[in-house]
Amino acid sequence: MRTIHVIGIGAGDPRQLTLEAVEAMRGTEVFFVLDKGEEKSDLTALRYGMLDAHLPDPGAYRVVGVPDPERDRDRGAGRERYARAVDEWRAARAALFGRLFRSELGEDGVGALLVWGDPALYDSTLGMLAEVRAGGIDFATTVVPGVTAPATLAARHRTVLNRIGGAVQITTGRRLAEGFPEEADDVVVMLDAHTRFAAYAAREDLDIYWGAYLGTPDELLVSGPLSEVSAPLVRLREEARARKGWIMDTYLLRRHREAGAERAPVVLPGN
Incomplete structure (x- = not known):
């Protein structure tokens, strides 16, 4: 069965990674990284920097980078429209990761998502993975807490x-x-x-x-x-x-x- 690590990586400093996070990273074959575009390219670069800082053998893993699905960010939207936009965005992400897990990760492969801060605080990754699983892909999930x-x-x-x-x-x-x-x-x-x-x-x-x-x-x-x-x-x-x-x-x-x-x-x- 596939395994997906959801790893909290803290607020940006590579030194904030916990020993548990580093251990999970070192056991990962494929890291899935969402590219948020040129405007936020430093957020992607910080993730790559964490991999460089804590994984001694760059040949031991792969990074699969894909564009993040676009999201309706109408700043004047009310709560109902905001909730609908978030649901649609999360569904698009779930469809994307479902395809990636099938195409980039073997049946017994280990993948990881690097989550800013902590996966339990205002982050949609775990909910998104539940949608991926509901779409018919079976995998185990481990969650590593991060510094918020x-x-x-x-x-x-x-x-x-x-x-x-x-x-x-x-x-x-x-x-x-x-x-x-x-x-x-x-x-x-x-x-x-x-x-x-x-x-x-x-x-x-x-x-x-x-x-x-x-x-x-x-x-x-x-x-x-x-x-x-x-x-x-x-x-x-x-x-x-x-x-x-x-x-x-x-x-x-x-x-x-x-x-x-x-x-x-x-x-x-x-x-």
Whole structure:
């Protein structure tokens, strides 16, 4: 039976690969890598760099690179259209990988997918593989956890995601746009393409810990009271996205319910 490893590779730094991830990589015959186009070519290059860094014999494996199916990214789409677009995109990916598993991997072959961050957090790979299996291809799946972007974010800012006895909520930019989760004091926001935090810039009770390109040489970090750093952060993000053509960022919003609480230090690039 075929085996497919789903390997979490962290936020971008080859050193964030776990020993379990390296072991799984060294037992892989074929790596399937999606090419997201010239604009995001550095994401593909980082994956190749991880293979070069941790696999001593390049002749022991093959890399099969294919273009990622296009996805409807209408930024004005509502939740229903967004969900439909994601379902269609995932189905296209499932059809693609179904063909690749048949054509590129023997009946007892071992393949792998290198997943940014962790396969369990806002990633569709496992759901996509379930669709591949439902399409009639039998294979075993192993999952290797990876260092998440929120974990890297907290480490870079030398903070924690939740305070003593408290909870942390992980959500998306789309949901933050619907309203700040008032029951939560620490909120990690991922997949925010529209700087939704700026809508809360007038609030004096919120701090932000923000990071982009985490774990890469282009890493950017910003922190401080949201009312002070929101405007320069929006400009910084726009400039970074224009410069590279893409951006991946994550941030923690921290609410202070009591006056006199210790606030996040103001950190802006260039300060």
